Amino acid sequence: MEATGADDSLDVQEAAAAESSLPGHRQTPAKSVWTLLEEAAQMKTEGNSFYREKNIRSAIGRYHRALLVLRSLDSEVMKSVKGFGPERPALTPEQEALLRSTQVDCYNNLAACLLQRQSVDYARVREYSLLVLQWRPGDVKALYRAGVATLEMGDAQTAKQYLAQASREQPNDANVRRHLQRAEEKLKQELQKEKAMYRGMFSSSLKDDSEEEINQTNGVGEGV
Template sequence: MTVEERIEAADRRKLEGNDYFKEKKFEEAMQQYEMAVAYMGDDFMFQLFGKYRDMALAVKNPCHLNMAACLIKQKRFDEAIAQCSIVLSEDEINVKALFRRGKARAELGQTESAREDFLKAKKHAPEDKEILRELRSLAEHDKAIYQKQKEMYKGLFGPRPQPKPKARNFILLFWQWLVSLIRNLAKIFTRKND
């Protein structure tokens, strides 16, 4: 097979996979995408450069992304992350790969990693409503966890101690008053004697 024939065969498999995906036949779609990627094996990709490499990646990367979409639908999030990471190793600013990896990470509870992916995707597609919705969802999730933790730890250490007012030492106050009185009397007597 020539390079063009291999790329065309992979593209046909990708299109068949897309048809299965639309019918919600995710396993069948996965098989087609995997066969398409098999046409673009590492040995084959290693030999390509220039326009042929770009043509091959234009088929291969969407197959990985479509596999990730199938895996997310099947709740196989770790595998979806791996598929997106393959694409990101070739194209680190691929918005779809960042978004899908972020979505899979969020489903696994990896909120910080998910947020990083969504923020990188937002940087390159600031108007994308899906990305903004996922970021809001993460913020609400964080807020809910904070409230839950706040309730959980409430009263754990008891109420905060209130500062006690200092007891007035009446002896000290009396002594200060007495010293002040004696000074004033002394001033008065010294003025009279002058």
């Protein structure tokens, strides 16, 4: 299984090449923006097809390429590199909506792809899912994946919050219920361990106090 970092590097190079060779890339700014947005949307569609065919590596590649193209149009990203290269005009509301929708879908689908890998990068799954929730609060799939990833990373309390919210939105989803139950069981186990630890500490403290009292009593008797 290839390392995730290697795939990402390859995808970034391919996406950069794809962006520079897009038809109409050097035409009027308005047409160029729409061309790039349509290209990114097409890459997302191709990624969806690969995912349905269980070709996870190719699906990941398409989603990464789409996201890299969108980065060149994202005002939030481009603010940090202002002054480098030609500036694009502000996106229209329609363009902004298409950019964000495509971007969110790609991150959501990337998280789904990563969960299909033999070796799952749960930190990356959670990162992508939280990005989706940042732009699309209440997205059930993102809540579910964030919950699963967070649970696997050892934070059952936060995982329960994500999964409980997903369960409220989709109460009949068997996968959501199963992982929510896992989170609750883990929290119960952690609570039992904590109680046992405190009982042990309390018992040890009582034993120490009892031994100290016996020693003090013995000392008085010997003194008399």
